[in-house]
Amino acid sequence: MKKQDFxxxxxxxxxxxxxxxxxxxSRLLVLDRQSGAVSHHVFREILDYLQEGDCLVINDTKVIPARLIGSKVGTEAKVEVLLLKRKENNIWETLVKPGKKARPGAKISFGDGLLVGEVLEVVEEGNRLVQFSYEGIFEEILDRLGQVPLPPYITHQLQERERYNTVYAVHEGSxxxxxxxxxxxxxxxQEIEKKGVDIARVTLHVGLGTFRPVKAEEITDHHMHSEFYQIQEEAAEKINRAKSGNGRVICVGTTSCRTVESAADENGRIQAGSGWTEIFIYPGYRFKVLDGLITNFHLPESTLIMLVSALAGREQVMKAYEEAVEERYRFFSFGDAMLIC
Structure with a gap:
């Protein structure tokens, strides 16, 4: 299957x-994955499509102000650092621009020396391991100096930083x-819970690899980025209860979907625990847990539109996207929503 198919x-x-x-x-496009029928709604009407006994799976990760603008010590050249993955001993895997200014041994100062990063080594895909030194609490310094790393198609910073987080965001790391x-x-x-729908909170820290384009013409040649996930016992019980009863598991977002599919055994039962996932879901994949998906409209040729196509069929998804364009839906991160059920 070719990337141009998407x-x-x-x-x-x-x-x-x-x-x-x-x-x-926001608007809500509902796609019936059995019939291919499409209907148009307002998002709050999602309530009409959830039933008692269902389980709604949400990702409670929180975006950190992971974009730091600093200067190279010695030359004062401007350097941008994006924090990707936290390691031990104040070491982070980062994306540094421009990379030529961030060779091992280089030091970068942020906030007039309030935070200093030293490049330790270059790792896969040109990312850098950077060790930070500072006085005080790292999260407080980051909150003071950092910016929210918005997707490249967003052309300006937000007035309210919290609008790039969900109302249930708790665990910092995305x-x-x-x-x-x-x-x-x-x-x-609250209305959803009153209806008898269980809400299961899982955590998957979203990396910038989410925006990495698929470069391979044959999609099976694409390598997914790894992301850390965690599922508590309570969430596993709620999901398994819906699967063993008459309920459905409806995931909010592709990250929740990838989390439950990564944590499920061969029988579709969720195991509590944590780990790293590189799961790549594309047409032909057989879902073990997921019954329905609430998602946004994704970039052309992205791994996310491939995941959606695995659930509802490529032709039906592409047809629904064409209709969304005709109906002038808003696309991508701050855009409208889609329910596939």
């Missing part, structure tokens, strides 16, 4: 640049938001 034309003006004032007022969850409000989540 291409579609998108007018640039349909790329949403800002979140809506009311999170739950470089990008699980954007399907941005549509939920506390009130809507």
């Amino acid at each position: 291409y579609y034309e998108l007018p640039e003006e349909l790329i949403a640049q800002d979140p809506l004032a009311d999170r739950s007022s 470089a990008a938001a699980p954007t399907a969850g941005l549509h939920f409000t506390p009130e809507l989540l």
